Amino acid sequence: MLEQMAGRSKAPESTAAAALGSFGRYAGPATLILSSLAGGSKHGYALTKDVESMAGVRLAPGTLYEALARLEGQGLIEALASEDRRRPYRLTAAGAAALRAHLDAQRQVADEGLRRLDAGLAPT
Amino acid sequence: MLEQMAGRSKAPESTAAAALGSFGRYAGPATLILSSLAGGSKHGYALTKDVESMAGVRLAPGTLYEALARLEGQGLIEALASEDRRRPYRLTAAGAAALRAHLDAQRQVADEGLRRLDAGLAPT
DNA sequence: CAGTCTATATCGTGATCCGATATACCGTCA
């Protein structure tokens, strides 16, 4: 039924709503990656698995590693000393703050949308 | 501080989580547009204004009209008889269902992310 | 030793977002 959609935003204000669309265009993989890292440092592959169980989303390898590179470049995550062949990443303070702002804004929009859906059971 | 991120998903399961990334790649403008239309039929420009006050996001004209065309093609919204020079759109039943599933999934992920942020006040 | 899972990386293609630009109607205020 639903096979295509996208959701992001700009951030003009200073409150939580200002965070929508903060990461890249409309934030997607990045939100999932940061949310996963909020639960502890992980390397890419483990991240994929965690995101999949957390959100039911399978991040393609290209999406994953490109997003990681971007996020690191933005200072939202940082690479840790690689153990084996794994390259673990950690959420930075800036990343945590950005994630919180983004999730707050996202939740507000989701709540408003659901409120409208429940209210307008009659189309206008 | 936060200048780029993206967040979307695939939809493998059958529950609410399956809706993440249902519209287009990672849903952004589409989520905002559908959420706005959930509050009543509107034409493009009014939609822009509503989204801006609702989410603090200013949709670029290109983004707006291209997203509207896509959503109509997917049957998630439908065009109404144009009055003046305005082209109002209405949320379809399929659009409402898709939006609800997407917002439910989005809220779940947001809640989990915030939970992790609040829990792990010590980085791992 | 074949197969599967873990693990990272890159490339090309397509999707999509955005700003600029164009057009045009409308109301208002000088």
Add this chain to the structure above:
DNA sequence: TGACGGTATATCGGATCACGATATAGACTG
């Protein structure tokens, strides 16, 4: 009435981004 700003839609080009395919390789299991 004529300049200006707000309303309203549309399209194009460039840039960003997501995705699947592909490549490589170590580890474990049978």
